[in-house]
Amino acid sequence: MIRAEALTKEFRQHDVKPGLLGGLGALFRREHRLVRAVDGVTFTVPAGAKVAYIGPNGSGKSTTIKMLTGVVTPTSGRCTVGGLEPYRHRRRNARRIGVVFGQRSQLWWDLSVPDALRILQRIYEVPDPVYRRNLALFRELLDLDALGTTRVGELSLGQRMRAEIAASLLHDPAVVFWDEPTIGLDLAFKRAVHELLNRANRELGTTVLLTSHDLNDIAAICDSTVILSGGRVVHEGSLRALLDRAAHRYTIFGHAGTLGTAETIRTVEEALPGVTATAADEGRIRLRYDVARWSSREVLATLLTRFEVTDCYAPEPDLQDVLGELYAGGTPDDARAVRT
Ligand SMILES: Nc1ncnc2c1ncn2[C@@H]1O[C@H](COP(=O)(O)OP(=O)(O)OP(=O)(O)O)[C@@H](O)[C@H]1O
Ligand SMILES: [Mg+2]
Structure with a gap:
């Protein structure tokens, strides 16, 4: 369902000189280097699998997910979701995927949650019975009623995440890309989110690619892992195989x-x-x-x-220990500059 082949993304990064003058100087004389955020990543996720995409800060997880959701175009290599290259078929891809970027809202800041969901129903052309069924489920598990008609921009982080999760599942997507979906959620809602996703996977065969720094999310949802360090895959396999590497x-x-x-x-x-x-x-x-x-x-x-x-x-074996050992074996961040 998801394939990445030698997927690579380079970004230009700029240095800002310390101090005010340095900051102004940066307007005139920009010094930059090219950084390989994702460096030849290859992995596959079969339909219906629940895969944890994990790695330390800055290892290239969000950049990969941006390429898989069509937000960013690869520098080289390619990726497909259900056979389509997302950055070439962004609209067609968008209908089949559900996306949460915990760090960045996908919802309209000025609308209430009920209004945002109704607009999404139109955009995704969700049939009424599906909309009603999903809304009832989200109201029950994510307590959407408690959010009332408050502007999305005025919700707390955890409240907004509940709405983001509902929005990402509204159209019964075939594939879910969730990048840190549980930040800000309290324990009870984290459990509810685990249940929602596991239920979608069980009942609809939803394929899952999940990024989280909360190892409980991974243990509760995923059966297999792709681990990234320094922009490269350092492990791909079942959670069991990962623990066996301890x-x-x-x-x-x-x-x-x-x-x-x-x-x-x-x-x-x-x-x-x-x-x-x-x-x-x-x-x-x-x-x-x-x-x-x-x-x-x-x-x-x-x-x-x-x-x-x-x-x-x-x-x-302790998952945290195993990950610590794997991360330590990856490419250090300062070795990723490809050109200055
Ligand atoms: N738009 C951008 N411009 C320049 N560099 C970027 C950009 N986006 C990401 N990077 C760089 O790419 C690398 C990977 O970033 P990315 O956001 O993919 O990491 P991540 O694995 O999601 O980390 P985290 O766990 O902190 O979310 C980092 O070194 C980051 O500085
Ligand atoms: Mg990230």
Whole structure:
């Protein structure tokens, strides 16, 4: 449904000299460099998939989404959404996609939410029964009635995001591009948004490309990931495969016997060199180890022979840790200037 092939976007970036005079000087003598915001990105999203498009600040996520929604034209490479190149067929593409840019409103600032939705119904030619069905759903899950007829420009960030999300789903789009759709939303509305999107995916087969810095959004919605760092893809695959890339694992165990916590920690670290042991809740001990050096099986075997283990479990690797390791391996920002 979505394909990006060697997709690249370069931007001209300008330096502003420090101080007022420098600022004025910039009017006359502009110094610029070319920066590759998206650098040869290739990935595919099959119809009906829910993919998280994630990466650190400035890694090129929004720029990619702007190319996929037709707002920005690639410098080189290409992308298609349902077979169409969005920047060539912007109108046709717009009818089939639902877009939220959390950082920038898609709604008319001077209208009320009900008026904006009615105009969107006309623009997208949404049949009345579909409009009524979707509106009822959004009123229930996003509490649109609470927004009343206030001007969009006077809503709080979270209130406006609820309206933006409703607007993006109004016409039952085949593909949803949501770029930070939950910024400003409280916990209850975040959950409601997860449910809305999962429901659209389940019932209508909606394809999802989602960007978020909130890992809960990703865990609640997505089954697969494309990870960007420094404008390049550093991982593409299932969420499971991503967690399996973790360089560190954890094992937590409780023990009976006479040794105190400090003594147990010392003994474990002697028996398993390189393993870090720390005191965890309720007298348990938490081990962190490098998977290249120790397997969970070796760790467990050592614990069982040395201690009177009362309980033991190995939590999932931490998504935050895995992402931190991947991001660190990407192209640093200062290496992305292609020409000055
Ligand atoms: N219009 C523009 N002109 C010049 N440079 C730009 C422009 N838009 C983006 N960039 C640069 O492109 C790079 C990627 O920006 P982009 O907005 O795609 O990042 P992002 O991954 O969405 O980051 P964030 O997580 O902060 O939203 C950044 O270095 C940014 O400075
Ligand atoms: Mg962004």
